[in-house]
Amino acid sequence: MHAEKESVLTGTHFINGDTACCEGLLAAGAKFAAGYPITPSTEVVERFAQRAPTVGGLFIQMEDELAASITLQGMVWAGQKSFTVTSGPGYSLMMEHIGYAAMTETPCVFVDVQRGGPSTGLPTLPAQGDMMQARFGSHGDYSTISLVPNSPQECFDLSVKALNLAEKFRVPVMFMMDECVGHMTEKVVIPEAEEIEVQPRRRTSKKPDEYLAYEVGEDLVPEMAHAGEGYGLYVTGLTHDKKGYPLMNPKQQRELVTRLFEKISRAADELTIVEADGVEGADVVVVSYGITSRVAMRAVHLAREKGLKVGSLRLICVWPFPEKLIRELAPKVKALIMPELNMGQVVIELERFAAGRTKVISVPHPGGTVHDPLEILEAIERGAQ
Amino acid sequence: MSTLIEPTALTNPVEKVLRNDRIPTIWCPGCGLGTTVNSFAYALMASGADLKKTAIVSGIGCSGRVSGYVALDSFHTTHGRAIPFATGLKLANPELTVVVYSGDGDLTSIGGNHLIHAARRNMDILVVCVNNMIYAMTGGQAAATTPGAATSTTTPYGSFEPELNIPQLVDAAGACYVARWTAFHVKQLEKSMTEALKKKGFRFIEVLSPCPTLYGRRNGYADGLAQMKEYKEMAKVKNGAPTYEVAITHGQPIIVGKFVDRDRPDYLTLMRSQLGAHYHEVAEVGVGCGDESEGKEGCCSC
Numbered sequence: 001m002h003a004e005k006e007s008v009l010t011g012t013h014f015i016n017g018d019t020a021c022c023e024g025l026l027a028a029g030a031k032f033a034a035g036y037p038i039t040p041s042t043e044v045v046e047r048f049a050q051r052a053p054t055v056g057g058l059f060i061q062m063e064d065e066l067a068a069s070i071t072l073q074g075m076v077w078a079g080q081k082s083f084t085v086t087s088g089p090g091y092s093l094m095m096e097h098i099g100y101a102a103m104t105e106t107p108c109v110f111v112d113v114q115r116g117g118p119s120t121g122l123p124t125l126p127a128q129g130d131m132m133q134a135r136f137g138s139h140g141d142y143s144t145i146s147l148v149p150n151s152p153q154e155c156f157d158l159s160v161k162a163l164n165l166a167e168k169f170r171v172p173v174m175f176m177m178d179e180c181v182g183h184m185t186e187k188v189v190i191p192e193a194e195e196i197e198v199q200p201r202r203r204t205s206k207k208p209d210e211y212l213a214y215e216v217g218e219d220l221v222p223e224m225a226h227a228g229e230g231y232g233l234y235v236t237g238l239t240h241d242k243k244g245y246p247l248m249n250p251k252q253q254r255e256l257v258t259r260l261f262e263k264i265s266r267a268a269d270e271l272t273i274v275e276a277d278g279v280e281g282a283d284v285v286v287v288s289y290g291i292t293s294r295v296a297m298r299a300v301h302l303a304r305e306k307g308l309k310v311g312s313l314r315l316i317c318v319w320p321f322p323e324k325l326i327r328e329l330a331p332k333v334k335a336l337i338m339p340e341l342n343m344g345q346v347v348i349e350l351e352r353f354a355a356g357r358t359k360v361i362s363v364p365h366p367g368g369t370v371h372d373p374l375e376i377l378e379a380i381e382r383g384a385q
Numbered sequence: 386m387s388t389l390i391e392p393t394a395l396t397n398p399v400e401k402v403l404r405n406d407r408i409p410t411i412w413c414p415g416c417g418l419g420t421t422v423n424s425f426a427y428a429l430m431a432s433g434a435d436l437k438k439t440a441i442v443s444g445i446g447c448s449g450r451v452s453g454y455v456a457l458d459s460f461h462t463t464h465g466r467a468i469p470f471a472t473g474l475k476l477a478n479p480e481l482t483v484v485v486y487s488g489d490g491d492l493t494s495i496g497g498n499h500l501i502h503a504a505r506r507n508m509d510i511l512v513v514c515v516n517n518m519i520y521a522m523t524g525g526q527a528a529a530t531t532p533g534a535a536t537s538t539t540t541p542y543g544s545f546e547p548e549l550n551i552p553q554l555v556d557a558a559g560a561c562y563v564a565r566w567t568a569f570h571v572k573q574l575e576k577s578m579t580e581a582l583k584k585k586g587f588r589f590i591e592v593l594s595p596c597p598t599l600y601g602r603r604n605g606y607a608d609g610l611a612q613m614k615e616y617k618e619m620a621k622v623k624n625g626a627p628t629y630e631v632a633i634t635h636g637q638p639i640i641v642g643k644f645v646d647r648d649r650p651d652y653l654t655l656m657r658s659q660l661g662a663h664y665h666e667v668a669e670v671g672v673g674c675g676d677e678s679e680g681k682e683g684c685c686s687c
Contacts, residue, residue, distance in 0.1 A: 074473020236461035
């Protein structure tokens with residue numbers, strides 16, 4: 001299935017990342033969204049509020065992020081594609097409903113335009129401090145997907161992908177932007193609708209009397225029915241059986257939670273989404289994501305000018321972490337360098353999968369601005385020794 | 386001579402709107418929740434609502450389990466957030482009749498903000514709030530609705546807070562329909578629910594319900610029946626009563642009845658009329674059928 005023509009703003013635009021993200025989600029089929037204003041994410045929903053009615057959809061501004069993050073799930077269960085947009089403090093408030101979406105397998109996208117924290121922190125300045133929260137923020141065990149764009153063009157391309165992955169795996173997908181990428185204005189090319197692949201809702205073809213809401217096939221993802229279709233759905237955040245009925249015992253907990261993990265882990269290859277530059281034969285590889293990857297590229301070029309064999313590995317999909325790739329890469333290099341706009345979050349996973357087979361150098365930064373490329377260059381030089 | 390009736394021939398008329406495979410309920414003997422659900426079931430049948438297009442949404446708590454016993458599309462959501470979930474359902478599919486059925490703690494305390502704003506927006510949903518005056522599921526802690534002098538597990542010396550007058554709150558916020566009944570008033574409740582189901586806009590019904598296990602026994606009621614007797618003796622029907630006069634005060638009459646019944650355009654009606662030509666009605670807004678058997682790309686018109 002491809003995008004609907006009326007939702008796609010085909011053409012070449014000079015727009016910021018927030019706007020591009022809105023256009024991507026529209027192109028991917030989201031016509032309904034709920035939100036609550038928070039800097040630096042507001043442009044996404046401001047744009048959406050204007051665009052949605054023109055394609056038969058709507059935006060509702062709720063009373064808080066708790067409301068927004070579950071209103072969107074009502075929209076999904078009523079048969080629509082939906083998302084919400086927020087930033088740090090709002091993202092914290094949405095955690096419970098990320099868990100609800102994971103538990104009820106509600107396909108949706110949570111956009112987090114990251115800013116400096118903790119608490120109110122730096123409302124107008126960038127950080128990447130919510131990366132572990134994206135992975136582990138809600139209580140209990142679940143697995144989901146986090147995509148991290150590094151340009152307005154990717155805010156478009158990857159937000160389409162984010163919604164597609166949400167629909168495919170029936171998970172809440174985290175779209176982890178940051179203030180820099182959100183407010184940066186660059187050229188964004190939006191293709192023709194026919195060129196944009198869109199994952200349709202995985203709707204059941206079964207009749208109501210033979211349908212079990214959480215019965216799964218090989219890929220462990222159940223097929224969906226919506227409210228109002230005569231299926232008599234039972235959706236709960238409690239541990240539930242195949243019918244969706246609450247069934248609270250250790251056996252069912254094991255079956256359900258294991259499946260919620262496995263439906264993602266089985267797709268590890270598909271979800272290893274990276275951009276590699278000069279990794280083959282490199283002594284040192286800089287592993288980065290989001291806005292930091294653009295600063296890292298500068299450092300990589302500077303190091304190459306100095307004659308060092310340096311590669312760049314950009315994580316586009318940070319969660320699930322590309323475990324296999326790092327396991328294979330680690331023994332081949334002298335060092336892996338990870339700059340992040342946080343005090344060292346994703347580097348914990350990098351270290352875990354490098355497993356002592358190479359040096360891992362963290363280049364932390366508390367946020368507020370991006371790294372100085374020279375900081376990263378210095379780490380590269382240390383790694384190359 | 387008596388006639389023996391085969392037990393199998395006996396069916397409860399409300400069975401067809403209940404999930405019989407989920408019954409018996411988890412509720413305690415003497416709890417009023419089942420009685421309110423019975424009234425609701427009759428109301429559903431009487432209202433003529435298309436049950437296939439009716440969804441019921443609950444939050445968390447004893448009342449939060451109601452959604453799971455009714456044979457509709459049932460959504461058991463998070464604590465306090467049934468109203469925003471219901472809002473999403475209604476906005477994305479206006480054809481749905483959406484009912485929120487939850488408890489006093491869930492709707493007025495943790496979810497209080499959503500209650501205010503759904504009433505203000507005039508979201509086209511019916512909210513049934515079963516008020517047992519306590520957090521029962523968690524073991525009888527004080528709620529915003531616990532009467533001042535009452536004892537609870539977290540107010541062993543009595544509560545130091547006045548209780549919330551819920552009808553006044555939703556009236557002030559703009560609800561189109563506000564009523565209060567008790568679990569004793571089964572027919573009045575059924576009639577009120579039927580009327581509210583047929584009405585458009587934000588509709589709110591508070592139902593006082595005994596909780597013998599976690600409220601009653603600590604506060605001088607021997608059992609559920611004792612609370613029911615109090616409802617019978619103390620309730621005073623006062624339709625149209627100003628909601629600022631209906632606060633529940635210990636030892637005073639319990640004012641019940643329909644307090645508010647007014648009309649104003651609901652959210653979606655207002656949105657459509659204000660948007661005018663800006664609203665582009667797409668033939669069928671949807672998410673695709675996902676039917677890969679049809680093969681060719683772009684086949685999907687749904």
